[in-house]
Amino acid sequence: MFGRQAKEPQSSETPDIPEMMFPAQIELENRSEKNKDINQISEIEQPEVVKIVEKISGIVSPYFIVIVGLSLYEDNVFLGLVLITIGILSLLKISWSSIFELFLGIKSFFSSSDDL
DSSP, X not given: OOSOOOOOOOOSOOOOOOGGGSOOHHHHHHHHHHHHHHHHHHHHTOOHHHHXXXXXXXXXXXXXXXXXXXXXXXXXXXXXXXXXXXXXXXXXXXXXXXXXXXXXXXXXXXXXXXXX
């Protein structure tokens, strides 16, 4: 009366999931082709104003980063130095890969060679 009731045995078979729940591979390929077409159209049809604004922002943004770093330098020295360094590196067009190559060159210069 108050005991546990026997559980019904569960079937080991999984119910079939209808295919309409998942998109077909053909639909996914069509979507990706449409997205490629849209991206190509948007790249081709950029107005000249957008290109000019992109060039101006590419020139002005490093200076803005340096100015913000200089203004933050008084309150937070570390954050100011980081922003100033990032701004100067972007002004000089120095990338992380060139910094890494310089570091490896210095490391190889000072490393001992056993070839002597």
